[in-house]
Amino acid sequence: MARDVDPEGLRTIGVLTKVDLMDPGTDVVDILAGRVIPLRLGYVPVVNRGQRDIDTNKPISTALDAERSFFENHPSYRGKAQYCGTPFLARKLNMILMHHIRTTLPDIKARIQQQLQKFNAELQTLGGAMGESSGGNVVLSVITEFTTEFRTVIDGNTNDLSLNELSGGARISYVFHELFNNGVKSIDPFDQVKDGDIRTILYNSSGSTPALFVGTAAFEVIVKQQIRRLEDPSVKCCQLVYDELIRILGQLLTKIQSFRRYPALKERFNSVVINFFKDAMAPTTKLVTDMVAMQACYVNTTHPDFISGHKAMTFVVDRMNAAKPPPREPGPGKVTSAQLNNNKDLDVDLKKEEPSFFGSFFSVKQKKKGGPVLEAPPAVIKPQAALSERETMETDVIKLLIQSYFNIVKREIIDMVPKAISLTLVNFAKDNIQKELLQELYKPEVLDDLLKESEYVVSRRKEVVQMLSALNKAEE
Incomplete structure (x- = not known):
């Protein structure tokens, strides 16, 4: 047995x-001499x-004298x-015990301390040995600790900064500069508006008179439609920041020790702060x-x-001219229509596949000889041919x-929406949440209900008091 607990023989005393x-x-x-089984x-x-000595009631003193004589x-x-x-065995054991x-x-005393x-620190969080304290002071202390x-x-000034993940204000910054930024940048104004739609709007915006120049009405109609698409990601950004504030609230309700002692106060805190965030969301979203x-x-x-219309027209014309093949010179002896009319184009003959102003809205049909020249337009006119x-x-x-x-608008929205949310939601919460908590919680008529201790706190306080009493006795 001794070898099982002390295989090296460092703590065992041999008694023969x-x-x-x-x-x-x-x-x-x-x-x-330790030559058989060495022990330190x-x-x-x-x-x-x-057994005979025991039966005859031989005195201990006599037995010790007989042992010494032997x-x-x-x-x-x-x-x-x-x-x-x-x-000698008794003295030796006593010396070993005293040395131990x-x-x-010193180590035992340090551990006791x-x-x-x-346990003294835990007892303070549980309200002291008697669990008695002023209700108003408790609520004020919790409100101050929570808001701080x-x-x-x-x-981001907390000492509990995580090394593995983003937390607190850093998550809000991630929503602003990663999620919202990339979401707005990914919106393509032409993923829902095709070239044919732009052509139709151009014709509709010119009214009954064909336009000589590119009209601005079509540009404004389309660009306003696309700008309104930025509303959804902006409102979604507000919701994401709201979710992060709720996440911070949950972390603080778990971290602050007083909420473990007063579950009713914790629930009331949670409802007041959530309602405060919801109230702040309305002006933020608006x-x-x-x-x-x-x-x-x-x-x-x-x-x-903004690129001007003149620059845009110049850029497009230059690009189209660069893509065109060079014009072919007329052969010898051939005369163009312009030369026939003294450099004036007076040709009114119908040419095959000649594009007209509304040519793309109608497919060319074979006219019957002697038939009518004009036909009634269809009920719904949509472009049929490719763009001219x-x-x-x-x-x-x-x-x-x-x-x-x-x-330009996306750049301004990316810049201004986070500022608006910070002003009316994040900073507003930082500056006014303490005032809201004082108004809702620091009321004499509700203090007793808020400061009802849980059964766990009461039983745990008794255990801690008993442990402190035992430790104080051990220290003495």
Whole structure:
């Protein structure tokens, strides 16, 4: 058994009994010298009372005298008789015990002190030994601690910064500069508006008179439609920031120790703060939607970053001319229509597949000889053919203008929406949440209900008080 708990023999003391019953000429000197089974604390031989001595009630003092006489007169032990016997074993054990106490006592005292500090701190969080304290002071203390932690978490000044993930205000920043930024940038103004739609709007905006130049009405109609698409990601950004504030609220309700003691206060805190955030969401959402509506209601074509219509037209014409094949010169002896009419185009003959202003809205039909020239337009007129050269040019100009102005609006929305949310939701919460909590919670008529302790707190306080009493006795 000793080898199981002390295989190296460092803590075991060997006690050799019944050495007086050994045959003459034999002894345990080799064992005492450690040559058989070495032990660091050595061996001690003793002579105990036998059964006959017990039966005859032999006194302990007489037995100790007989033991001392045996070792002093035995030829093998008399040279070390002072290290043999029960009295020496008792002194040796006492010295080992005292040495062990002196070695371990400082560590035991330190551990007792640590436990005392730990349980005293826990007892303070549980309201002290009697659990009595002023209700008003408790509520004020919790409100102050909560608001301070709330501001600290949003500003990133907490000491509990995580090394593995974003938390607090950093998550709000991620919503602004990653999710919202990339979401707005990914909106393509032409993923829902095709070239044919732009052509139709161009014709509809010109009314009954064909336009000589690219009209701005079509540009404004389309760009306003695309600007209104920015409202959904902007409102979604408000909701994401609101969700992050609720996440911070949950973390603080778990972190602050007083909420464990007062579950009713925790529930009331949760409902008041959530209602406060909801109330702040209404003006925040309205401000964000109004910002998008402002951009949609007035198109500022004089913006310094906006490409002008002249530049857009020049860019498109140059691009189309570069893609055209060079014109072919007429052969010798051939005369063009312009030369026939003194450089005036007076040709009124119907040419095959000649594109007209509304040519793309009608497919050319074979006219019957002697039939009517005019036909009634269909009930619904939609473009059927591909874009003509003029329509392609006008459509490209409109697309270029839309792309330029839509990029300006996206850049402004990306910049202004986070500022609006920070003003009316995040910073508003930081500055006014303490006032709201005081108005809703610091009322004499509700303090008693809010400060009802849970059964766990009451039972845990008793356990801590008992543990402190035991530790104080141990320290004495």
